[in-house]
Amino acid sequence: xxxxxxxxxxxxxxxxxxxxxxETVAADAVVVFxxxxxxxxxxxxxxxxxxxxxxxxxxxxxxxxxxxxxCVPLLSPPGMAAGQLxxxxxxxxxxxxxxxxxxxxxxxxxxxxxxxxxxxxxxxDGWWAxxxxxxxxxxxxxxxxxxxxxRTEKRRTPFQATLWLGAPPEAVTVGxxxxxxxxxxxxxxxxxxxxxxxxxxxxxxxxxxGRTGMEIEIWDEDHLARERCQxxxxxxxxxxxPPRLVLLRYRGxxxxxxxxxxxxxxxxxxxxxxxxxxxxxPSDSMLTMKCDMAGGAAVLAAAATIAALRLPIDIVAxxxxxxxxxxxxxxxxxxxxxxxxxxxIEVHNTDAEGRxxxxxxxxxxxxxxxxxxxDAATLTGACMVALGHDVAGLFANDQAVCDDLATAARAMGxxxxxxxxxxxxxxxxSSDVADIKNVGDGRWGGAITAAKFLERFVGGIPWxxxxxxxPAFAEKPKPWTDGGGTGAMVRPFVELARGMC
Ligand code: BES
Ligand code: MN
Ligand code: ZN
Numbered sequence: 001x002x003x004x005x006x007x008x009x010x011x012x013x014x015x016x017x018x019x020x021x022x023e024t025v026a027a028d029a030v031v032v033f034x035x036x037x038x039x040x041x042x043x044x045x046x047x048x049x050x051x052x053x054x055x056x057x058x059x060x061x062x063x064x065x066x067x068x069x070x071c072v073p074l075l076s077p078p079g080m081a082a083g084q085l086x087x088x089x090x091x092x093x094x095x096x097x098x099x100x101x102x103x104x105x106x107x108x109x110x111x112x113x114x115x116x117x118x119x120x121x122x123x124x125d126g127w128w129a130x131x132x133x134x135x136x137x138x139x140x141x142x143x144x145x146x147x148x149x150x151r152t153e154k155r156r157t158p159f160q161a162t163l164w165l166g167a168p169p170e171a172v173t174v175g176x177x178x179x180x181x182x183x184x185x186x187x188x189x190x191x192x193x194x195x196x197x198x199x200x201x202x203x204x205x206x207x208x209x210g211r212t213g214m215e216i217e218i219w220d221e222d223h224l225a226r227e228r229c230q231x232x233x234x235x236x237x238x239x240x241x242p243p244r245l246v247l248l249r250y251r252g253x254x255x256x257x258x259x260x261x262x263x264x265x266x267x268x269x270x271x272x273x274x275x276x277x278x279x280x281x282p283s284d285s286m287l288t289m290k291c292d293m294a295g296g297a298a299v300l301a302a303a304a305t306i307a308a309l310r311l312p313i314d315i316v317a318x319x320x321x322x323x324x325x326x327x328x329x330x331x332x333x334x335x336x337x338x339x340x341x342x343x344x345i346e347v348h349n350t351d352a353e354g355r356x357x358x359x360x361x362x363x364x365x366x367x368x369x370x371x372x373x374x375d376a377a378t379l380t381g382a383c384m385v386a387l388g389h390d391v392a393g394l395f396a397n398d399q400a401v402c403d404d405l406a407t408a409a410r411a412m413g414x415x416x417x418x419x420x421x422x423x424x425x426x427x428x429x430s431s432d433v434a435d436i437k438n439v440g441d442g443r444w445g446g447a448i449t450a451a452k453f454l455e456r457f458v459g460g461i462p463w464x465x466x467x468x469x470x471p472a473f474a475e476k477p478k479p480w481t482d483g484g485g486t487g488a489m490v491r492p493f494v495e496l497a498r499g500m501c
Pocket of ligand 3: 353379
């Protein structure tokens with residue numbers, strides 16, 4: 001089992017070699033990046049010179065187009081010590097950004113990790129900004145890790161050593177730390193739901209907190225009851241595995257701000273398996289429902305990364321952990337739950353469980369008076385109907401918070417799109433017998449009515465909800481990543497926190 005953020009593996013054999021030259025490096029392969037339209041003047045030109053103009057010839061012959069994520073392996077390249085030169089396309093130079101580099105490096109690493117290799121050298125180009133180097137480093141470290149947790153014969157073998165030539169050491173450390181976060185979130189999502197349930201997720205969180213210097217509280221059933229978290233408890237009642245709430249704190253702000261409110265609160269949906277409860281899902285829709293804790297995983301991973309980077313910011317992260325099952329005590333349709341805030345919720349569908357869990361988690365966090373709240377949740381299939389598999393939905397009560405997050409996400413190459421929160425939608429969640437009901441009228445606008453439900457529990461604190469039902473889990477592989485958990489929103493959350501420092 002990998003140990004993300006463990007001191008000795010924190011940078012996972014990822015080493016900066018700012019002064020080593022690509023033609024002399026002893027490595028199984030050297031990865032060089034190339035933009036469309038010729039070798040130009042940077043690292044690719046250097047490799048071109050060392051190989052007697054090989055790249056120029058291949059570009060002229062049309063054998064290398066350098067479109068995004070194109071990988072052309074050249075075996076036994078002349079003039080080079082390495083056994084292979086892998087030329088990776090970046091597309092048009094003016095469109096290269098941190099997100100493009102993340103994916104290109106990940107694509108190269110994923111391909112090379114298809115068999116065991118000990119040393120791979122990547123060449124960072126001199127014109128890349130620091131953020132771009134960081135994201136390239138992160139991408140390479142994410143791409144080499146596959147979906148192999150339970151496979152006897154692994155399809156990907158992480159490199160023993162990854163060398164980054166021409167890269168500033170600080171950027172390499174930051175990139176490797178970010179990758180540890182993304183890979184942590186991916187591993188948690190990919191873990192079998194029989195192995196990852198509320199208590200075992202909490203144990204993972206405790207281990208990560210210990211390694212990164214976060215404080216952690218784990219609320220068990222008794223503690224949840226004392227805290228009046230009846231919404232979390234209700235959803236958890238159908239399972240033999242009791243619910244938990246994980247509360248993480250990292251205090252990095254300069255201590256002049258003694259006891260200041262946390263600047264940022266991250267909240268995650270941690271439904272370790274969503275059967276739908278008594279509103280049982282059809283079998284086909286249930287298969288991937290181990291991914292329903294991806295918001296919680298993203299929040300844990302982002303908090304851990306922020307702490308590991310020692311960012312000067314105070315944050316809190318809260319994760320509501322339940323298994324939504326159909327056991328004899330399961331919550332029922334028509335049940336009325338009094339959430340921690342006092343708001344009463346009429347249950348119309350036990351498969352709309354995420355919002356019920358988050359009602360209490362948001363209320364706990366609201367009580368800590370953070371300056372802003374961001375939650376991540378695989379909340380609705382409706383969000384995927386609206387935006388597809390790859391785009392996360394944003395919903396906000398505060399445009400500035402939403403814009404900051406959208407900017408951070410786009411800078412990382414993770415697409416997001418905001419959906420409206422018109423007051424008229426509120427009518428759809430009004431209940432005949434309680435303050436609100438847990439679904440809208442019919443399925444139209446289902447991602448928005450879910451967000452409207454959450455809004456009731458943030459007490460007016462500036463807040464953005466991210467529905468990651470689509471991007472959290474890839475049913476099929478992409479050139480830059482194996483299928484399964486993607487680590488969606490980990491990099492945007494870290495980027496957002498960096499922007500707030
Ligand atoms: N966890 C699901 C949403 C989901 C669907 C996530 C597909 C990832 C992929 C959520 O708990 C759910 O079941 N939502 C229902 C809500 C409905 C009953 C109002 C849905 O989207 O169908
Ligand atoms: Mn559900
Ligand atoms: Zn769910």
